[in-house]
Amino acid sequence: MKLKNxxxxxxxxxxxxxxxxxDSIPFFRLQGQILPASSDT
Structure with missing residues (x-):
């Protein structure tokens, strides 16, 4: 995963x-919820 992606x-x-x-997957904050970024990003 690249930062640009x-x-x-x-x-x-x-x-x-x-x-x-x-040592953790990236997470996004989307509409107030923290959700894991997809593995194909």
Whole structure:
């Protein structure tokens, strides 16, 4: 997963935050909910 792809997906899904933590999958904040980013991003 590349940061550019994650940011593009976040914008496409109208998200507000991207949560990145070592040894964990990325999460998006979408409409107040924190949801995992898709594995193909």
């Amino acid at each position: 994650l940011m593009s997906e976040l914008v496409k899904r109208n998200g507000s935050d991207l949560h990145l933590t070592g």
